[in-house]
Amino acid sequence: MxxxxxxxxxxxxxxxxxxxxxxxxxxxxxxxxxxxxxxxxxxxxxxxxxxxxxxxxxxxxxxxxxxxxxxxxxxxxxxLGIGMVHQHFMLIPKFTVIENIILGTKLKREPFLDFKVARKEIEALQKTQV
Ligand SMILES: Nc1ncnc2c1ncn2[C@@H]1O[C@H](COP(=O)(O)OP(=O)(O)OP(=O)(O)O)[C@@H](O)[C@H]1O
Ligand SMILES: [Mg+2]
Known part of the structure; x- marks a missing residue:
């Protein structure tokens, strides 16, 4: 490698x-x-x-x-496949948890935010075994 x-x-x-x-x-x-x-x-x-x-x-x-x-x-x-977990949280205080999580991700139904789909994907990720 x-x-x-x-x-x-x-x-x-x-x-x-x-x-x-x-x-x-x-x-x-x-x-x-x-x-x-x-x-x-x-x-x-x-x-x-x-x-x-x-x-x-x-x-x-x-x-x-x-x-x-x-x-x-x-x-x-x-x-490019480079992710970052920040040392100091970079959350937007006024945003909800879902809004913060999907911030910067590609929208599936541009220009609309699909919170239902986002919530489903986040719930599926929670169940993923590492
Ligand atoms: N945006 C900025 N403007 C001016 N100086 C900065 C900025 N960001 C970092 N510095 C300075 O650059 C130097 C390196 O900072 P950096 O945060 O990269 O260090 P670090 O190794 O991550 O430290 P730590 O172990 O505390 O997290 C420090 O002297 C810091 O004060
Ligand atoms: Mg640091």
């Missing part, structure tokens, strides 16, 4: 700090589980937020299956 995702020379500067200073990860293979270790403020969340398209790059190259890819939004990351 080859390296499915590689991150090369990732740099992210905030005004007061360089959060990621030329970080290279070679690489993540499909089905592997990795732990990213570092002290508070080391840049772990920043690095993952870049992979998930939440933060814009300063300098970087992300490779998927050996090809250079651009990830400009979480939507694009999801389409």
């Amino acid at each position: 080859g390296d499915f995702i590689q991150m090369q020379n990732i740099v992210k500067r905030f005004p007061s700090v360089t959060a990621c200073n030329h970080i290279t990860i070679i690489g993540f293979a499909k089905g592997e589980i990795h732990a990213l270790l570092g002290e508070n403020g080391a840049g772990k969340s920043t690095l993952m937020n870049i992979l998930y398209g939440l933060l814009k790059k300063d300098e970087e190259e992300i490779l998927m299956d050996g090809q250079s890819i651009e990830i400009n939004s979480p939507q694009e990351a999801i389409e």
